[in-house]
Amino acid sequence: MTIVATPQSTATPAAAPHPSPIDTIVGEVRIGINGVSYEFYKQFCEEIGEQPIRLSYSDGCLEIMVTKSPHEFFRKMLAKLVEATVFDLDIPVRSGGAMTFQRDDLKKGFEPDECWWVAKERDVRSTVDFDFYQDPPPDLAIEVEMSHSLAGRIHIYAAMKVREVWRYNGRKLRFCVLDNAGQYQDAERSLSFPFLKPQDLEPFLALPGDDNETKRIRAYVNWLHSNEQASQHRAI
Numbered sequence: 001m002t003i004v005a006t007p008q009s010t011a012t013p014a015a016a017p018h019p020s021p022i023d024t025i026v027g028e029v030r031i032g033i034n035g036v037s038y039e040f041y042k043q044f045c046e047e048i049g050e051q052p053i054r055l056s057y058s059d060g061c062l063e064i065m066v067t068k069s070p071h072e073f074f075r076k077m078l079a080k081l082v083e084a085t086v087f088d089l090d091i092p093v094r095s096g097g098a099m100t101f102q103r104d105d106l107k108k109g110f111e112p113d114e115c116w117w118v119a120k121e122r123d124v125r126s127t128v129d130f131d132f133y134q135d136p137p138p139d140l141a142i143e144v145e146m147s148h149s150l151a152g153r154i155h156i157y158a159a160m161k162v163r164e165v166w167r168y169n170g171r172k173l174r175f176c177v178l179d180n181a182g183q184y185q186d187a188e189r190s191l192s193f194p195f196l197k198p199q200d201l202e203p204f205l206a207l208p209g210d211d212n213e214t215k216r217i218r219a220y221v222n223w224l225h226s227n228e229q230a231s232q233h234r235a236i
Contacts (some may be wrong), residue, residue, distance in 0.1 A: 033064070054110075069186065099112075106160075
C-alpha cells in the first residue's frame with residue numbers, strides 16, 4: 001500500500017511576471033491510497049458516514065479529498081447559477097447534490113460536487129433509493145478541480161456515463177460532454193442548457209470579487225432575461 005498526497009500550497013508559475021491571486025490559492029488537499037480493495041472503500045464509506053470529505057475510488061486507488069474555502073465557493077456559485085437558471089426558466093430538475101455513486105460491477109465510486117437530472121428528471125422524480133444498475137446517471141455534474149485528481153475522477157464520471165460535466169479550475173470553466181466512445185470532449189455550449197456557453201458564466205465566478213453573491217446572481221438572472229435563446233427554452 002502506498003500513500004500519495006497533493007502539495008499543501010500551489011506554486012506560482014515562474015514565467016508569470018504578475019501572478020493572479022488564484023495562483024497561490026489552495027482549493028483542496030487530496031490524499032491517494034493505492035493498493036486498496038473496492039470492498040475496503042465501501043466499508044470505509046459506511047464507517048465515516050456524513051463527513052466533510054469527498055471519497056473517490058477507481059482501479060485500486062482510494063482518494064480522500066478535503067475541500068477548502070475556495071473550492072466550496074466555486075462549487076456553491078456554480079450550483080447557484082444552475083439553480084437560478086432552472087428556477088427562472090421553470091425547467092424541471094431533480095437535484096442529487098454530492099450523493100455517493102457506486103457501481104460494484106465497475107468497482108468505482110465517487111461523490112460529485114453537485115449533480116442534477118435534467119433530461120431524465122421525470123425518470124427519477126420520485127426515486128428515493130437509487131440503483132445505478134437501473135436508474136440513469138445524472139445529466140449534469142459540477143467538478144471543481146483546483147488540483148490534480150489522484151484517482152482520475154473524470155474517468156469515473158465517464159465510466160458512470162454522466163453525460164455532461166462542468167469542470168472549473170479557478171480560472172477557466174469547461175463544458176465537457178461524453179461522446180459515443182466514452183470520452184469527454186469540450187463543448188461550445190451546454191448539453192443540458194444549450195443557450196449557455198462557459199464564457200457566459202465565468203464573469204460571475206471571479207475570486208476575489210467586488211460584488212457579493214446575491215448581487216452576482218441577480219446580475220446573472222438579468223442577463224438571462226436579455227438572452228433570447230434562454231427565453232426560448234422557458235418551460236411552458
